[in-house]
Amino acid sequence: MHIAEGFLPPLHAAAWTAVSLPFVVASAWRINRLMREKPETKLLLAAAGAYAFILSALKLPSVTGSCSHATGTGLGAILFGPSVMALLGTIVLVFQALLLAHGGLTTLGANVFSMAIAGPWVAYAVFRSAQWLKAPLAVSVFLAAMLGDWATYLVTAGQLGLAFPDPASGTVGAWLKFVAVFMPTQLPLAIIEGLLTVIVVNLLTQYSRDELDALAFAPGGAK
Amino acid sequence: MKRTNLVLLVIVLALTILPLVLPLPAGLKEPFAGADGQGMAAVTEIDPEYKPWFEPLWEPPSGEIESLLFALQAALGSGLLGYYLGLRRGQSQRREQEQDRVNAGD
Numbered sequence: 530m531h532i533a534e535g536f537l538p539p540l541h542a543a544a545w546t547a548v549s550l551p552f553v554v555a556s557a558w559r560i561n562r563l564m565r566e567k568p569e570t571k572l573l574l575a576a577a578g579a580y581a582f583i584l585s586a587l588k589l590p591s592v593t594g595s596c597s598h599a600t601g602t603g604l605g606a607i608l609f610g611p612s613v614m615a616l617l618g619t620i621v622l623v624f625q626a627l628l629l630a631h632g633g634l635t636t637l638g639a640n641v642f643s644m645a646i647a648g649p650w651v652a653y654a655v656f657r658s659a660q661w662l663k664a665p666l667a668v669s670v671f672l673a674a675m676l677g678d679w680a681t682y683l684v685t686a687g688q689l690g691l692a693f694p695d696p697a698s699g700t701v702g703a704w705l706k707f708v709a710v711f712m713p714t715q716l717p718l719a720i721i722e723g724l725l726t727v728i729v730v731n732l733l734t735q736y737s738r739d740e741l742d743a744l745a746f747a748p749g750g751a752k
Numbered sequence: 753m754k755r756t757n758l759v760l761l762v763i764v765l766a767l768t769i770l771p772l773v774l775p776l777p778a779g780l781k782e783p784f785a786g787a788d789g790q791g792m793a794a795v796t797e798i799d800p801e802y803k804p805w806f807e808p809l810w811e812p813p814s815g816e817i818e819s820l821l822f823a824l825q826a827a828l829g830s831g832l833l834g835y836y837l838g839l840r841r842g843q844s845q846r847r848e849q850e851q852d853r854v855n856a857g858d
Contacts, residue, residue, distance in 0.1 A: 535804030582829030
């Protein structure tokens with residue numbers, strides 16, 4: 530989901546930064562309040578951030594013969610709510626933009642929007658819907674993490690489509706073109722992200738019941 | 753629970769290793785290139801005139817240094833996550849032991 534440095538025209542770069550900024554500010558405010566009200570969840574929040582750090586560092590091979598990485602933002606989104614991930618995801622993206630020349634500062638706003646805002650919100654919405662439909666916890670977690678990952682890439686493709694409309698088929702045509710570039714790689718990787726997130730949630734329900742209860746996550750101790 | 757996680761882990765490993773073992777799709781320019789790079793290549797395909805207007809402030813001077821930093825990122829993340837899970841596992845085990853002792857003392 531990294532749009533490389535300088536690869537969005539200045540106007541688009543500025544617009545996405547303006548869109549993302551309020552989310553990141555709200556996220557900082559939300560985390561601050563969470564730490565005040567539920568300080569016992571501090572370490573779990575750090576662990577959720579660490580999870581995003583790990584997954585976005587591992588570039589995995591896909592059956593298409595290309596490589597990409599998962600996002601790891603679904604876990605924090607379903608545990609803490611999506612708004613918390615805007616800041617955590619931004620930290621990951623800044624690290625990669627400054628130290629790895631991966632993504633960039635001019636495209637930070639756009640990358641934050643796809644990975645740290647859109648992905649987590651989709652993951653959260655999917656999780657809540659699946660839980661509401663009484664799906665088992667593992668299924669809800671899997672779907673949330675997987676679809677959150679896909680959403681990130683669909684949004685990235687959309688951002689590129691808006692900036693570089695196809696001369697013949699317009700923005701939608703360009704969007705489909707970018708989807709065709711990203712999705713085949715991302716489909717299997719999102720499944721991996723879904724499964725890994727289920728593993729972590731399994732461990733959490735076993736060992737971190739207190740914190741999950743404080744967050745009202747999967748009440749009733751799902752097994 | 754342990755068993756479920758083991759099965760899930762095996763599936764994850766299989767999904768990761770399979771692409772390396774399976775024959776590559778025909779007509780690949782570069783095996784296992786990054787999808788991000790392919791995305792940016794698609795930009796220049798749609799708009800050949802487009803030139804990135806900003807350069808990264810700093811770039812890892814070599815592939816080795818880049819892999820060092822990626823490994824550092826993963827290591828920091830796994831260190832923290834492992835610390836957290838180990839700590840909570842130890843705590844919940846101790847709590848169970850104390851519970852057993854209380855029950856035995858009755």
